[in-house]
Amino acid sequence: MKSDNNKEIFPVVDENGIVVAKATRGECHNGSKLLHPVVHLHLFDKQGRLFLQQRPLWKDIQPGKWDTAVGGHVDYGEHIDIALRREVKEELGIENFEPKFLLRYVFESEREKELVHVYSTIYSGDVHPSEELDGGRYWTIEEINSAIGKGVLTPNFEQEFKRIIDIL
16 A cells, blocks of 8 residues: 655745755654644635545545645755645646645644645646546535535645635
8 A cells, every 4th residue: 555755855934934844754743842843735617616635535634634735844954835836736637736825824733743835726627536536526606515524535635725715
């Protein structure tokens, strides 16, 4: 069975995003609460539907749940913009898109603490979820609202969705 690379190196940052150290994925996800940066992209189509990915069952965090279209870690030494474009290409096969910065916030769960950089885009091309995902599909805003609180979506997505819907 596939698994995450627990030896992958992430930057450890302060709440302003300044790198203060580095640590492995395993160290960042073991309950240490080492703050590390991630990127999220909310992918909308022209009808206003939002693409969500289904997390694979082998993921170490929230396996099998529906989540933000793209979510990924920033590698040590990598710029946020480069990480966003890398993750979008890796997860959805999309190279040409115009990201719009929405917000940055700290998300904390029982196992980790992330500095989340949130972007959105409107995209009309084909989406090709990679083997890193268990697929994905477009959801209407009503479908998402109906699924909130039912254990279908990741808690992080639910919290973030409530924040971005007011911005958009």
